[in-house]
Amino acid sequence: MTNHEQQFVCNPQVQERWLEHDVVLYHPATDDVTLLDHIGARIWSALGTSTSVTSMATTLAQEFNTNASAIVDDIQELVQTLRDKQLIESLDASAADDDMRA
């Protein structure tokens, strides 16, 4: 399993508030507020059910009429940021940790 195949899902503790296509996230444990623009918010929305970076890249590439390989790194970067802020969690935490370190 590569990095891009790991399954992630929103941390259920995180609160969200939508403003049109943007979303503001608040993590009570870290007291951190994060703003996602409409593309970030679309990714956040996809993370409502467990999904991988590859799967998100494929879906978004179809939606935005682009190539999945062109956006996969950007999605991976956002996923990493969300993970660092504990806003999402890996379904297999230990394996994910190993892969992220790789």
Added chain:
Amino acid sequence: MSTLHQRLRHNFWATVALMARIAARYRPQRTDEFRGRWDLIDPALSDEKLARVAKALVELAMTEWTADVVVDFDDRATQAFLARHRVTTSLPLRCVKGEEQRNELRTRLHTIYGVQMRIETTARVVIDELREIGIDARVLKGLASAQLDYPHPELRQTGDVDLAIPAGTVEAAYNHLKQRGYLDYAHAPASTHLLKGVTLRAANGIEVDLHDRLFQRSPMTSALFDELGQQVPNLGTQALNVNFRLVHAAGHFILAPPGTRRMSGFLDTVVLRNNPDVDLTLTLAIAERLGIARLVGSSLRLEAALSGRNDHDLQAWPAADWLERRTRLQTERNLTLDQLSRFREVPRSRWLTYLPYWIVPEARRRKLFKRRALEQWRRLTGTQRR
């Protein structure tokens, strides 16, 4: 002799004229006399542009935010007005002209939404912590209204956590929360035995207000908890029922000095008056029981006048007496009369303990007195501050 007689006669008629003027000023209120009195919400609303913003917000509130209104969000005065009254979130993006103005509002809303979620989380934590020592809290004002009275919770901005707790539990709640790391908001209360309410600050900086009564002058009873409440879905506890909420919103809206968050309480009153579950007869009974019927009556009349509502159903409500009219409704509040009226807010059983504070007000109030006295002196002598 004839000169003295003339002078006396003149003085008599002068006195009669003065009494007539005073009587006219303090005659029973009618909704009519509040018509167009946006200055009672904020003196700054004498500015036509700001008044249009306020009217647009009321129109939105009257139509459950479906009205097609357009507001200029391009000048600092409008932005400051909305921020000062904590009603920025009541203005939907679609009602703002142009992409640039929408982006400006969007940025502000992002920040406010972050704070709102922090406040909601703090409320949940405090409610749970009070439950640990057997204190059942009810959510007041913004947090309750946002969930129960507005079509979308995002439309109601909240500044702090306001909770009602049963009479006699303030001291225990205060001590427990202090142990849990909450700080006194400004200074420690002089005596925890005299507490009617307390303000603390959570570790994340959010203000937490605990009250054991809705208004200072209200008797300290379990009335708030005897009535059936209404569940607040996201906070795991109850709020006051809808009639209590209207009394609270209307009373606090008129108690707040003009220019300081009156618009927020005013919009609460508008949406609650539109709620078909509100029973004005029950609301009046609650207000009378809490000793604030005149105050709430004035507030409801002002709301009716400014929102264009029919006021026939307010006939039974008493008008505010002259002291309240001078201290609560005026845009320029008279601090001396305000100090006098504060005494009336203290339950009779506590008059003696309040006497020292009444004679020697707290430092902040003394400072206000001094500043106002200086302003009056400058006005009288015609000297301006350099």
